[in-house]
Amino acid sequence: MENSKWLVKVKPEQVEIERLMQDAGLTQLVASLLLQRGISQLKDVVDFLNPGFTALHHPLLMKDMRKAVDRLHEAIEDEERILIYGDYDVDGTTAVAMMASYLEGVGAQIKTYIPHRYDEGYGVSAEGVQWAADNGFTLMITLDCGTKDFDSLQLAKSHGIDVIICDHHLPEAELPEAYAVLNPKRSDCGYPFKELSGCGVAFKLLQALAHTMDLPEGGVLEELDLVAISVCAALVELRDENRIMASQGLKQLKKRQRPGIFALMRAAGIQQAPQSIRDISFTLGPRINATGRMDHAQRVVDLLMETSETRATEVAREIEDMNLKRREVDEATTEQAFAQLEQSDPDAFCTVVSGKDWHRGVVGIVASRLIEKRYRPSIVLSEEDGMLIGSARSVDGVDIHNALEKCSELLHQFGGHTMAAGLSLKVENLELFKERLEIAMKEQLNNEPPQPKVHCDQEVKLGDLTLEAFRELQQLEPFGPGNPTPLFILKNVQCLRAPRTIGSQGKHLKITIGHPESDHPSIDAIGWNMGHKAADIKKWTHLDLAFTLVKNTWKPRGWENRTELNLHLRSVRESGKRQED
Numbered sequence: 001m002e003n004s005k006w007l008v009k010v011k012p013e014q015v016e017i018e019r020l021m022q023d024a025g026l027t028q029l030v031a032s033l034l035l036q037r038g039i040s041q042l043k044d045v046v047d048f049l050n051p052g053f054t055a056l057h058h059p060l061l062m063k064d065m066r067k068a069v070d071r072l073h074e075a076i077e078d079e080e081r082i083l084i085y086g087d088y089d090v091d092g093t094t095a096v097a098m099m100a101s102y103l104e105g106v107g108a109q110i111k112t113y114i115p116h117r118y119d120e121g122y123g124v125s126a127e128g129v130q131w132a133a134d135n136g137f138t139l140m141i142t143l144d145c146g147t148k149d150f151d152s153l154q155l156a157k158s159h160g161i162d163v164i165i166c167d168h169h170l171p172e173a174e175l176p177e178a179y180a181v182l183n184p185k186r187s188d189c190g191y192p193f194k195e196l197s198g199c200g201v202a203f204k205l206l207q208a209l210a211h212t213m214d215l216p217e218g219g220v221l222e223e224l225d226l227v228a229i230s231v232c233a234a235l236v237e238l239r240d241e242n243r244i245m246a247s248q249g250l251k252q253l254k255k256r257q258r259p260g261i262f263a264l265m266r267a268a269g270i271q272q273a274p275q276s277i278r279d280i281s282f283t284l285g286p287r288i289n290a291t292g293r294m295d296h297a298q299r300v301v302d303l304l305m306e307t308s309e310t311r312a313t314e315v316a317r318e319i320e321d322m323n324l325k326r327r328e329v330d331e332a333t334t335e336q337a338f339a340q341l342e343q344s345d346p347d348a349f350c351t352v353v354s355g356k357d358w359h360r361g362v363v364g365i366v367a368s369r370l371i372e373k374r375y376r377p378s379i380v381l382s383e384e385d386g387m388l389i390g391s392a393r394s395v396d397g398v399d400i401h402n403a404l405e406k407c408s409e410l411l412h413q414f415g416g417h418t419m420a421a422g423l424s425l426k427v428e429n430l431e432l433f434k435e436r437l438e439i440a441m442k443e444q445l446n447n448e449p450p451q452p453k454v455h456c457d458q459e460v461k462l463g464d465l466t467l468e469a470f471r472e473l474q475q476l477e478p479f480g481p482g483n484p485t486p487l488f489i490l491k492n493v494q495c496l497r498a499p500r501t502i503g504s505q506g507k508h509l510k511i512t513i514g515h516p517e518s519d520h521p522s523i524d525a526i527g528w529n530m531g532h533k534a535a536d537i538k539k540w541t542h543l544d545l546a547f548t549l550v551k552n553t554w555k556p557r558g559w560e561n562r563t564e565l566n567l568h569l570r571s572v573r574e575s576g577k578r579q580e581d
Helices: 014-024 028-036 042-049 065-077 090-105 126-134 150-158 198-212 217-221 224-234 240-255 259-267 277-282 284-294 298-305 309-343 360-373 400-405 427-444 467-476 531-539
Strands: 005-008 081-086 109-113 139-143 162-166 180-182 351-356 378-384 387-393 413-416 420-426 453-456 488-495 500-502 508-514 523-527 543-554 562-574
Touching (some): 014 028, 042 467, 065 081, 065 139, 065 162, 081 090, 081 126, 090 109, 090 217, 109 298, 126 150, 150 162, 180 198, 198 217, 198 240, 224 277, 224 284, 259 284, 259 309, 277 284, 284 309, 360 378, 378 420, 387 400, 387 427, 400 413, 467 562, 500 531, 508 543
Parallel strands (some): 081 109, 139 162, 523 562
Antiparallel strands (some): 378 387, 488 508, 543 562
């Protein structure tokens, strides 16, 4: 990140490190990282390093769970028609596929429904409810949506449809009229863990159902592969139950891939199952999302539920084509958004850009690109028939949802989280909205513009970067929000060869670093989207690097597989140019 402040965590007391090393049989590196993450007691260490099923909370601790599971059980027994309704993103589609697959397996009469992103919009749509009424559904389960859909749920009630909401979005002061509202963020819900994904809430309902119907819990646990994908995509914190479900779900993905997931990986040219949350982020997540962005997300639900390998292969190829198209649209829209950014006030606290008929499926991605370019909360809007519809993305320390609430009377619709939101407004309200949003941002930040921060764990020496050290770090996986990949600092190293750019249009940076007089081997470092730094680095005698450690296995032509470590750069600066606390 440009002009970023490096924040280095306080190193734990050596006596505490040695205590944990002795009590838990850990290396110094792992013990110190655990202490920095607030994990100091032996029981907590054991639970963290061995995330097992026994630590999952009982589903009946969730408000309305008994009511919800009894109604679902009744519907199954009476052969009622049940509609599984979910959002069009990764969290929603994985939840629908999981819920539908499991309920089909226990004899339920189910159909799935995903709203069309552009025709129906986010959440429970009136069109979807009307379709349910016209087709004789008496129970509807909403997944990753429903908490704020007051009008649509009132319509469902008027048609005699009971609704069970499984959601994780922050509720309003009042809840919609529904038969049951399963949402751990409810103010009156005493569930011990509040940060489940939408698919995670659905999983708890299935756990409760298995208990009620006296079914083996193993059948429910097999669905954790989809929960792991949702946890990654929803950017929920990887602690407590999320850590357990992500860890066990990754094991499921390695052990048994659904035909649809297997086909998606092969269509992308990837020959092995995802090994980490990062793998999901870069492989499965974008492709699952591409269907909702470029076409209709019902197709990915069908793929995830597909049992025929032949049919799965056909659909996966179509989805891969959609993903390639999504990339093209993304690049073209990003270019136009960057052009607007260059003409905007560089001192503004928030970036807002808009374009005529920009593809709504990529506006969230483009907002993230704008943050990479200029570190500000960013909103990207598409103008369509007198309305502006788009997505907001935020930065550390800025609650974008709270800022939008301050402008709510100017918005037609909005909803989301601290770090991301969707919104719509009339074109004529845009300029006033920008003014009000800027005021809200300045109030929230006390007139101090946001500055990118790089949160580093500790400084290391070149000789510490070994395959053994990497294996030690793997004990802390899976990594993600709430349990980030350890970020280290190397100081005063040198480029042993001239820095070079790689990738399309030289977007990325590659350097080989080391100490010329040292016996320690050199190591390659990659800086994604940092190709523009190559010219500066050529002028610097010594560098400081903030990086994560990755393992790279490759096969030189005519040789056996070779495994080595690489650095993935988060930030690079000239040695002596400090900006850290």
